[in-house]
Amino acid sequence: MLSSDFQSLEALRPFASKCPRCSLCKFPPLVRVESAAHSGICPSYEEFKVHASSGGGMLVMAMSLLDGRSEPTDTVRRIAFGCHACGGCDVACKFSADIEVQETILQLRAKLFVERGPLPGHDAVLASLARRGHPLPAHDTDLAAALAALDLSSRDGASVLLWIGPHHALDPHRTKTLRRALSLLDRAGVAWTTLGDREPYTGRAALEIGDRASFRAFAERAARAIEGSGAKRVVCLSAEDYATLRADVPRVAAVRARVSHVVELYDELLAKRRLTPQARIARAVTWHDTSYLGRLSEPFVPWRGVARKIEGQIEIYDPPRPVRSGGGGCYEPPRRVLGRIPGLVLREMPRRREYAFDSGESGQAAAVLPDFARASARRRAEEARSTGVELLVTECPQSLALLESACSEGGSGLRATSLTDLLAMSVEGDLS
Ligand code: SF4
Ligand code: SF4
Structure with missing residues (x-):
């Protein structure tokens, strides 16, 4: 079987x-x-x-x-x-x-x-997971303490559980983006809540390093936290958590809540006119489909069956086997959001959607071979540059950190930014 x-x-x-x-x-x-x-x-x-x-x-x-x-x-x-x-x-x-x-x-x-x-480099990530509850060894604060320091108060009658993630809690640059995201949701009247300092890490780093026992423990904690909250909908700020909660945690423990990414929520709020971009941003931009938001987020579909051969040649599965081929990632919502910002022109990169080129963000390669991760980001930034745009937009903290650095090396004026920051500029009319 x-x-x-x-x-x-x-x-x-x-x-x-x-x-x-x-x-x-x-x-x-x-x-x-x-x-x-x-x-x-x-x-x-x-x-x-x-x-x-x-x-x-x-x-x-x-x-x-x-x-x-x-x-x-x-x-x-x-x-x-x-x-x-x-x-x-x-x-x-x-x-x-x-x-x-x-x-x-x-x-x-x-x-x-x-x-x-573990390889040298991965041992530090695993030690940080065990001691601090997050996979970022450069930050010596506990995840719970960093989440508590954000001091995020819940809204009455909350219908959405926001999943913050370690990058937004620990990295001051990403915390700024988190605050802008919350301000957009408040402006749209979204009643949100968080788990505060009880939000666990979803465990992807352990999965990618190969430590399945550790991943299982994190995944079970994350699933229990969601179930215990009674949330019907979880909205992830981080693409990594979005991919992990949709595609990997359900193999370990049931997640009955609908899992979305904040980009999908922006898309809905814009369609309902609960958010209205106002300021014109006359820029040409391109969108980086980060692997976590794209192909790696395609949901897991449980299946059990057998393989049979027809005429001893052609293999079929009984019942038919679902194949995750990457098309089920989050591709349209960010493009629609960009399309609603007045003045903005989207120019696509040659490699996009499920066939996008990873910018070094995934797989924990950065922890053991940082030069390789930087080289991947440089290749992606060069591809963005080939489209002649001024801004490379994405919505993934790891990807953004690598792309910001790669863009700054190029000397062509290309800059990387998050979709949240760009949308907030237009909605709030603050182009500074
Ligand atoms: S595409 Fe790659 S993995 Fe797939 S059959 Fe060919 S060589 Fe093997
Ligand atoms: S880096 Fe290459 S081999 Fe590794 S997962 Fe990506 S496409 Fe596959």
């Missing part, structure tokens, strides 16, 4: 063993390629230029380890974790196949973690 909740690398063997090394996972589908300069989808392959550092290469390593043909050496670990676990290879492969590349990469990491422990 097969299941969509792959609990081990072995459970992925039926899929991983189908890979013919066609290498299509290194590129967006050909029909979606718009320029030779931006025809890759895999940041690790672009950086390291070896097949091992691609989705197909990860499958080869996984199968080899399972079969005992190789060992979990330091080289294997460096390659498996020198990747953003961004899912680009997964959606590129699924354009023509149904191989679970992203699931295999995460289970490969889990196997390496069990057999060899």
Whole structure:
């Protein structure tokens, strides 16, 4: 019996063993390629230029380890974790196949973690999770203390539970954006509440490092906190929490509340005219589909079934198997929000939506190979620059931090900003 909740690398063997090394996972589908300069989808392959550092290469390593043909050496670990676990290879492969590349990469990491422990850099992240409740070792404040210091008071009759996340609580730049988001919601009359200092981390860093036991503990806490609050709707400020609560936590514990991202809420409030952009922002902008808000947020769909062969050749699943191919991410809402800001012109990057190029934000690669994460951000900023825009807009704290830095290095005047900040400027008429 097969299941969509792959609990081990072995459970992925039926899929991983189908890979013919066609290498299509290194590129967006050909029909979606718009320029030779931006025809890759895999940041690790672009950086390291070896097949091992691609989705197909990860499958080869996984199968080899399972079969005992190789060992979990330091080289294997460096390659498996020198990747953003961004899912680009997964959606590129699924354009023509149904191989679970992203699931295999995460289970490969889990196997390496069990057999060899964390890499230097990841050990600090895990120590911070254990001691401080968040994955940001550079911040020595507890997550609970940082959330309490925000002093967020609830509104009467709250219908929305806001999920703040560690980046907005701990990083002063992101806290400013959080305050602007709250001000927009107040202006629109949204009755929101938070869990205050009881909001746990959703656990994604542990999942990406391969520490499944730790992830399970965080996921169970997060699900319990949501259930205990009685919330019908959770609105995440962070794209990482949005992806994790939709796609990963439900494999561990039920989340019955509807999970949204704040960008989706802005979109609804603008459509109902509860928010009205006023100030004209005469700028050309482009939108970065961060992996967490996009393809990695496609919801998990439980499934159990069997594989059968027709005429000994064509494989079918009984019942039909749902395949997460990335199209179920949050793509239209941010574009509609940008489209409602007077004067703003959206110019799309060649790689977008489920085929966007990761800017180094995901996979905990930044903790072990910071130069690689910075290089991915520089590649994405260069792609934004090629569209001739002045502003690169996204809504993900990790992505924004990397892109701000990459844009400042380019010397072309390109700047990265958050959608919240841009919308607040127009709605509040403050263009300073
Ligand atoms: S993972 Fe998919 S796209 Fe990549 S080489 Fe294998 S079959 Fe081809
Ligand atoms: S997850 Fe991203 S970085 Fe890793 S192999 Fe796939 S496309 Fe490349």
